[in-house]
Amino acid sequence: MNAELKTTSTIESEPTSTLTTLPMWLVVLMLLLLFWGAMSFDRRGGWFEPKVYGPYVSVPDLERFQPRDRGGPNLPRGKVVFEMTCALCHNSDGMGKPGQFPPLAGSEWVNAPGANRVLRIPLVGLSGPIKIKGQEWNLAMPAMGAALSDDDLAAALSYIRQAWGNKAPPVTAEKVKAIRAELGNRAQPMSADELLRLPEEMK
Amino acid sequence: MTATSSTSPSPIDASCRLPLFTLFGGAAVWLALSSVFGLIASIKFHSPNFLADCACLTYGRVHPASLNAFVYGFAIPAGLGVALWLLARLGRVTLARPWLVVVGAKLWHVGVLVGLLGIFGGDATGFEWLEMPRYAAVILFVAFLLMALFGFVTHSARSRRCESADSSGEDVRRFTSAATNELYPSQWFVLAALFWFPWIYSTANLLLLVFPVRGVTQAAIDWWFSGNLLVVWLTLAGLAASFYFMPKLSGRPLQSHYLALFVFWTLILFGTWVGIPGGAALPAWMPALSGVAAVMTLVPTLTIAASAWLTLRGSTTKCAGGPLCFVKFGVFSLLLSGLMLAVSAVPQISRVTDFTWFGTAQTQLRLYGFFAMTMFGAAYYILPRVTGNEFPFAKFVRVHFWCGVLGTLLLALPLAIGGVVQGLKLANAGIAFTDVAKSALMFLRLSTVGETLLALGNLLFLLNVTALIVRHYRSVCLTAYAAATARLETTEVKP
Amino acid sequence: MKSGALIFLAAFLALAGSWGGFVLAPQIQLGFNVQTNVVGTGELYPQARPGLAKQGLEVYRANGCVYCHSQQVGQDGTLCEIVLTDAGTNATATLAAIAKLDSELAKLDGVILLARLPKAILTVADMNAAEYALKALEAAGAKAETHLAAIGPDIARGWGRRRTVAQDYLFDYPVQLGSRRIGPDLANVGLRLPDANWQLRHLYAPQSEVQGSTMPSYRFLFETRKAGAKPSPDALQLPAVFAPAFGCEIVPKPEAKVLVAYLLSLRADAPLFEAPLTPLAGAAAATNAPSVSTNAPAK
Numbered sequence: 003m004n005a006e007l008k009t010t011s012t013i014e015s016e017p018t019s020t021l022t023t024l025p026m027w028l029v030v031l032m033l034l035l036l037f038w039g040a041m042s043f044d045r046r047g048g049w050f051e052p053k054v055y056g057p058y059v060s061v062p063d064l065e066r067f068q069p070r071d072r073g074g075p076n077l078p079r080g081k082v083v084f085e086m087t088c089a090l091c092h093n094s095d096g097m098g099k100p101g102q103f104p105p106l107a108g109s110e111w112v113n114a115p116g117a118n119r120v121l122r123i124p125l126v127g128l129s130g131p132i133k134i135k136g137q138e139w140n141l142a143m144p145a146m147g148a149a150l151s152d153d154d155l156a157a158a159l160s161y162i163r164q165a166w167g168n169k170a171p172p173v174t175a176e177k178v179k180a181i182r183a184e185l186g187n188r189a190q191p192m193s194a195d196e197l198l199r200l201p202e203e204m205k
Numbered sequence: 206m207t208a209t210s211s212t213s214p215s216p217i218d219a220s221c222r223l224p225l226f227t228l229f230g231g232a233a234v235w236l237a238l239s240s241v242f243g244l245i246a247s248i249k250f251h252s253p254n255f256l257a258d259c260a261c262l263t264y265g266r267v268h269p270a271s272l273n274a275f276v277y278g279f280a281i282p283a284g285l286g287v288a289l290w291l292l293a294r295l296g297r298v299t300l301a302r303p304w305l306v307v308v309g310a311k312l313w314h315v316g317v318l319v320g321l322l323g324i325f326g327g328d329a330t331g332f333e334w335l336e337m338p339r340y341a342a343v344i345l346f347v348a349f350l351l352m353a354l355f356g357f358v359t360h361s362a363r364s365r366r367c368e369s370a371d372s373s374g375e376d377v378r379r380f381t382s383a384a385t386n387e388l389y390p391s392q393w394f395v396l397a398a399l400f401w402f403p404w405i406y407s408t409a410n411l412l413l414l415v416f417p418v419r420g421v422t423q424a425a426i427d428w429w430f431s432g433n434l435l436v437v438w439l440t441l442a443g444l445a446a447s448f449y450f451m452p453k454l455s456g457r458p459l460q461s462h463y464l465a466l467f468v469f470w471t472l473i474l475f476g477t478w479v480g481i482p483g484g485a486a487l488p489a490w491m492p493a494l495s496g497v498a499a500v501m502t503l504v505p506t507l508t509i510a511a512s513a514w515l516t517l518r519g520s521t522t523k524c525a526g527g528p529l530c531f532v533k534f535g536v537f538s539l540l541l542s543g544l545m546l547a548v549s550a551v552p553q554i555s556r557v558t559d560f561t562w563f564g565t566a567q568t569q570l571r572l573y574g575f576f577a578m579t580m581f582g583a584a585y586y587i588l589p590r591v592t593g594n595e596f597p598f599a600k601f602v603r604v605h606f607w608c609g610v611l612g613t614l615l616l617a618l619p620l621a622i623g624g625v626v627q628g629l630k631l632a633n634a635g636i637a638f639t640d641v642a643k644s645a646l647m648f649l650r651l652s653t654v655g656e657t658l659l660a661l662g663n664l665l666f667l668l669n670v671t672a673l674i675v676r677h678y679r680s681v682c683l684t685a686y687a688a689a690t691a692r693l694e695t696t697e698v699k700p
Numbered sequence: 701m702k703s704g705a706l707i708f709l710a711a712f713l714a715l716a717g718s719w720g721g722f723v724l725a726p727q728i729q730l731g732f733n734v735q736t737n738v739v740g741t742g743e744l745y746p747q748a749r750p751g752l753a754k755q756g757l758e759v760y761r762a763n764g765c766v767y768c769h770s771q772q773v774g775q776d777g778t779l780c781e782i783v784l785t786d787a788g789t790n791a792t793a794t795l796a797a798i799a800k801l802d803s804e805l806a807k808l809d810g811v812i813l814l815a816r817l818p819k820a821i822l823t824v825a826d827m828n829a830a831e832y833a834l835k836a837l838e839a840a841g842a843k844a845e846t847h848l849a850a851i852g853p854d855i856a857r858g859w860g861r862r863r864t865v866a867q868d869y870l871f872d873y874p875v876q877l878g879s880r881r882i883g884p885d886l887a888n889v890g891l892r893l894p895d896a897n898w899q900l901r902h903l904y905a906p907q908s909e910v911q912g913s914t915m916p917s918y919r920f921l922f923e924t925r926k927a928g929a930k931p932s933p934d935a936l937q938l939p940a941v942f943a944p945a946f947g948c949e950i951v952p953k954p955e956a957k958v959l960v961a962y963l964l965s966l967r968a969d970a971p972l973f974e975a976p977l978t979p980l981a982g983a984a985a986a987t988n989a990p991s992v993s994t995n996a997p998a999k
Contacts, residue, residue, distance in 0.1 A: 016297075016453070017459055018452070018459070019390060019458055019460075019462040019465065020458050020459065020462065022463065022515070023461075023463055024461075024464060028507065028508055032471065032501070035501050035503060036501070038500070039497035039501060043490075043493050043494060043497055046496075047490040047494065048488060048489035048490050049490065050488075050725075051489075053974045054489050055863060055865050055974055056484075056489045056493075056863075057777050057778070058778075058974075064974060064976065066826035067778055067780065067826055067827055067848055067976040068827065068976055069739065069827065069846075069971075069976075070827055070831055078828075249914075249916050253906070253913070254917050255916075258919050259920060264916050266763065269764055329761065330761070331760075331766060331876050360704055388707075396711075400708060400712070404715055404719075408719065408723060412723065419730070419731050420733060420866055420869045420870045420872070421726075421877075422726045422727050423873070423874060424877045425723070425726040426723050426726070428722070429718065429723055433715075477718035478717075478718045478721065482879060485772065486864040486865060486868070486869065486877060487726070491726065556774075560879065560880055560881040561880070564879060564880070565880065632853045633853070634853050634857045638884050639912050
């Protein structure tokens, strides 16, 4: 080939970009989508729980479908009743409040193998001096459990007797019913002395 | 430049010549092979016993071979080639150590060969988009690092001289990249892409093949990898080319720097979380998060559309089946594919489209319609410039374009519709599964036609690229011979 | 942006985010899982796949079955049904208890309602409501139990009894969940199609077992050889169209046998905390051992 090779005389110019600002609708769209995304994740995301798979939404949701031990205590129900009725004073962690409400965690009254004594406290109340975990208390507890059904009170007591390190056998609704029957229409709260005179386990 | 004369390429282009020949030459071969494998796989749907007697040609080996040949054999080398050329051109500096880049490219192609042989031999890993066995993955990783390293070296050696801007008379403020040392958008995308692939590839291979994690965590990591590869990496590498060629070939400046910046940030922030499908056997937060991210990718998709629309709107340049046509169709496909991705991630819709052909359609549209077509456009522009010769079969470029457009549309759209039909039928337990499968057959036939057209286009591309390389070396040899004989003549004449 | 360093930082932060979310977090949450107890029993779940099934998993992987078959079952919700098992001696009291639980049922004919027990009479929201209903029915002298059932199109198709969860894939490598259902889901195929011979025939000639199937035949997993005086115990019994030439028999190669062993080991129906379910009464223990296969002729 004899054609002369042409060299590129000018350096080829490269593209440039303008400085037009970002249209607002794109940013608004992004924010709207982020909002939608947050709602969607809240509804479906299970909040990062490793045990939650769709269609379940949370661990409590899963627990609603776990099989129940029909003969045993209804601990989930007991926890709910405890939180509603007892935790206001005795606290969710069972530690009570120094000087005001005695602890349930580690209490020898709660952990006694027989529930005859401890069941009477919520049913009619307690007043006067009582020794709990080596400490003297002298307060009055109203009959917080009087309005609860046998099932609910049994569940709550069963929950208390196995929570926070307590290790005591659960309480049945029949036992609650029997003690209620024995107490009858009694309006006066029990005292610690009176409780200690009762047998630990009802015959 | 007329068709018959040749111009000597600029030094920058000339420095990229050998690496581009290796990368694009090999890529064209793998692309053609991937089409062949894809066709074999496709035909098996219409005739299940086609080539069924041979273990290495069973669908479960030919299909991943086709996908891997496309992504690892064509897409990544082509993307790298364009990326390195862009870094050199936009940095106004010659490519650093072209010979070592060629070594990297050849090593990469060896890795792809070894990997594909492994897949055919039954060594596929079982992880989607990561089927290349360990021994091939190591080769690919090292090769990529080598090439990426010299990309970074080229970039850091870029010149910071001032240069005159082009002469379009628009009355908007603009700046030249070199004048203010501001990087042009393509450079951000390329640098991010060169950084992205080694991290995702090494993590995926380490945690899936070398020190495998336990149980379903493998699936999570595999989905993370495939999402980052297909949605982030391909888009980064492809957009680098689109944002360069759209303004360059249409003669208008890119609209705008801030739109491109917005695309960059939203793409890497949202796109990287895409990948985990809606019904996955993973704790609920993973598919939920991934679904939200996929819907958020609507933002970069629409921004790209806005930028492309504004840039190309006032242009009077006709693309005439040339590189600009490819790039325009590429952006259009990206828009469509991005819409499909975002829509199919909405939980109510993903319940229908999960596990159907819809996902395949979306991926094929992104891989082929966007990435491959953009790479073709880039190749049809770059390769003549690095050799100084035009393509020997210039008419084939237009034919290739139309094959690509029709083929992509015929491949993706029937599969998308078929996927929705299939999904709606799957959701209805009263419809027997064989009926569900039958209902998709007609759409599969159309998509096979599309694949055939694509295969034809790929063949034309291979033909053109090979002929260009051959012509280049022929002319090199001829000029050398002419120079040698001319010298002999003059020495002879002299007493 | 001015410098490569800023771009690098941006890319690093973005990728680190998703790496933390989808690589690190799953590893922390799921990567150290061990066997757990099946709810209600002391049985460990999942059992490791027996050796043949493990080899079959390799065959499954090498031949790319994952490109057509998924192995994950989805679920749209959970139903809690009250199943009445015994109407008790006092039918009126039972009916009254039922009426109190669901006034709609009171309108139905009592005789029909209490006929053909055990049957599900009531759907409640969850186990707490079920507990209440059971107590009411027992007070009336009847006997009832709760039954959890998953609902969803996959479940309705018989592809599983509950959704699949991470625990189901604990010991598998590679975990091949699949992303397409060109063929049916295989998560519980060991429960649904427990006949090894059916599986072998289906692999050799899918169209012989499933009309109009687009699954390719896997003849290379089998060997065609001359039949001896007696047909070998492994020989496939195929319908005439697919049967080999006279005097020849089709015998599965070891690859086919281990693949079938793997398929028969696929099941995910044990009740777990994260996937509660009522086990089928008298169901076989959730083992992954393959069912014993015989050469009995095809039914």
